[in-house]
Amino acid sequence: MLHVVLFEPEIAGNVGNIARTCVAVGAELHLIRPYGFRLTDEAVRRAGMDYWRDTRLTQHVSFAAFQSEFGEAFAAGRVFAFTTKATTHHIHVSYCEGDVLLFGPESRGLPEVVRRGCTEVKIPMQPAARSLNLAVSVGVGLYEAWRQLGFEP
Numbered sequence: 001m002l003h004v005v006l007f008e009p010e011i012a013g014n015v016g017n018i019a020r021t022c023v024a025v026g027a028e029l030h031l032i033r034p035y036g037f038r039l040t041d042e043a044v045r046r047a048g049m050d051y052w053r054d055t056r057l058t059q060h061v062s063f064a065a066f067q068s069e070f071g072e073a074f075a076a077g078r079v080f081a082f083t084t085k086a087t088t089h090h091i092h093v094s095y096c097e098g099d100v101l102l103f104g105p106e107s108r109g110l111p112e113v114v115r116r117g118c119t120e121v122k123i124p125m126q127p128a129a130r131s132l133n134l135a136v137s138v139g140v141g142l143y144e145a146w147r148q149l150g151f152e153p
Contacts, residue, residue: 002027002145003100004138007063007114010036010106012043017135019055025146026153028056032066036105063114073100074117081118082141083110084131090121095145106134
């Protein structure tokens with residue numbers, strides 16, 4: 001199973017959309033606190049629609065707690081930090097079952113202290129583009145990883 005991790009997400013609707021995508025692919029969604037919303041917000045449920053109840057969701061109280069739980073993945077270089085600051089495109093890595101795809105908050109992306117110890121990758125964009133929407137970025141990255149795994153359930 002692939003793991004999608006949102007570090008300090010800020011927008012409820014994005015999290016709901018990402019939850020839908022995770023259910024469609026069979027990935028587990030991890031949220032690292034603090035959030036910019038409450039999981040009970042209507043916007044989360046509306047965006048996630050009836051998929052929300054089928055979402056495999058794990059919440060982490062901090063990045064340190066998440067790191068501790070996924071220590072083996074960090075040690076093996078299997079935590080992929082999606083960032084505009086990377087030089088390697090996300091399609092130029094070989095994804096494996098159990099990989100971790102890590103995404104930052106909408107307003108600021110992943111801080112360097114979080115990216116440190118991760119394999120940094122980026123989604124290519126035109127030079128004038130600052131960034132993609134978080135839900136779009138997760139979809140692009142997650143579907144590439146799943147494609148490489150043969151779209152296996």
